[in-house]
Structure formats: structure tokens, C-alpha cells
Amino acid sequence: MTTSPRKKAAKEIIIDDQFCKGCNLCVEVCPRRVFSGSSKRSRAGYSMPQATDPGKCSVCFLCEMTCPDLAITVIEESP
């Protein structure tokens, strides 16, 4: 009997409020629509996006790689 491969999941998605400049590129690039804009302010006063639906994350790291301010860290759930 074959088992389906384990679905990857994110343990935690951190957006560092010291670095985020609120460009919202993560909202645009995420294929699963995990992020959305919010009114929460970063340290520099920009409105930061939030990972509102981390359960949908497939751990492709596209947001982490695209983030121009190195603010996003995706921690994968260990098997």
C-alpha cells in the first residue's frame, strides 16, 4: 500500500516589525494567499501585512526569498 507524501506545513511565519517596510510583495507572490494587508504598524511606521492564514502555507519559501527587507522567516514543521 502506498501512502501519500506528507503535506508540508509551516510551524510559524514571522514578519519582523523592525525590518518590514510594508511593500506588500509577500501578499502578491504567495500562491496560497497566506498574507493579507493589515493596519498594524511596523517600527518605522509602515502598515505591515500579516500572515492571516498560516495553515494554508505549503512552505515554498517564495515570500521569504522575495522579501526585499529580509523580514520574513518561515519555519517548517518538522516531520
Added chain:
Amino acid sequence: MLPLADKYLRKRTLPLIFCPGCGDGTVLNVFLRAVDDLGIFKDLSLVGGIGCSGWLPTYLQSDVLHVLHGRAIPFACGLKLTDPRRKVVVFTGDGDCVGIGGNHFIHAARRNIDLTVIMINNGIYGMTGGQVAPTTPLQGRTQTSPYGNLEPPFDVCELARSAGATYVARWTAAHPVQLLKTIKEGMEHPGFSFIEVMAQCPTQAGRYIEGTSNAAELLNLLKKRSVSLEQAKETPPEEMGGKYVVGKLHHLTGKREFTQAIYDNFPQEKSR
């Protein structure tokens, strides 16, 4: 903070100086991953010219030269020639590389010296206030071309290939995964590797040339305008206006590398 940033960046310089949504940060992000994957951080020497993209190497905790406008490649050649074990990477912008330093660029490509040149192309002189650059698209409105740019832009990858570079690739800031693979390949290639990264500039190019300063919209524009090598073969040339081919455009192995040639010619220098 991203663990990689904690490992490799100078913490007192953070956060990055770039405008919100700038493509330069994406290139730094991807470059850190490439360095980490290859494990070559202790051999790394970075050179940056003038311009927004020239700031990129100054954030890394490695050997860094931040030099005159357009003269990043000559300094890098000197670094490479004094110690061939160094992995020299040049970060330069479109104005720095083909505007001010165009002559240095074609001659380094001609010599096939083992450098990795990462040129970030935003199509404008962004840092100085948005003047027309040699890569500004036709009809692009900038501060110094208010009625539209009449000069056709450079195809820098084509220039590098014809000047003699042995590894030429082009990606955009919207393709970070492919860019990571290309940067790794370019750094391992023994010879002149040229990587052009088309990047969004929301503050200058976005606002004046594209008419929007929304970084996400500009990223989508970059994605829409990139044509893969396979698609480019089927696309007639008249439909290619304003678009660019992305991918590994040229890869030649076996051509003699300049540093090797020098040290072979003067064997007594090797023992020093």
C-alpha cells in the same frame, strides 16, 4: 530577523537603506542563500560601484570594496589578479555598468577574467533623482527625457556575449528561485559570468516610466514582460518590443581564463 541575515550581515547597518518594495533587497536575499549553499563565505570578496545596487555588498560581513562610479570591474580585476583563490563578485547597476563604466565592462568580458558580475537593471538612474539611463526603454519619461526617451536601450546580455563573456544569464526580481540557481552556477563558472537582474524601482522608474509606484504591480509587469528561451524562438521579432528573454542565454566552457593565463605565463609569481 532572517537567520541568514543574522549569520552574514553587519547588524549595525540594518534595516536596509532601500525604498519599500525595491528589487535590490530581493537580490541580496537570494545572494545570501547562494553563498550559504556554496559555503564560500570566507573566500568572498565583494565590489560595489555607485548607485542603489552598489550598496548591496556593504551589508555583508566579508571583504568589501565600495569604489568610484563605473569603476567596480577594474577594482575587481585587481583583487582577482592579486589572489586567484578569491571569489570576486561585483554588484553594479545599469548606469554604473554600461553607462559610466561601459568600457571597463566590455574589456573585462573580452579578457574572460573569472568574475561574477551581477547587474541590477531598473532602467533609470534611481539614486540621483531619475535621469535617463542607457537602459531606459524607448519613450520612457524620466526627469531628463520629459517628452519620452528617443534613444534605443542597450541589450546588455547581448553586449556581454559579443564582447566575450562565457556565462550570460538574465532573470528578474520576480524569479528568485531561478535567480538563486543562476547565481550559484555563475559563481562556480571559471570565467566572466554576467547575470542581469531586471528589478523594479517603485520610487523613480515605477513612478515616471510605468506610471505606478505600487511594487506588486511592477513585479507583475516584470513577470509579464519576461519571455522564456523556448517562447522566444516562436515569438516573431515584432512582438518582442518591450519584452526581454530570460534564462541562461550563453554558456561557453573551455575558453582560457585571464588570471590562469597570467600565472601560467609568470610561474615564479605562483610561489609567492
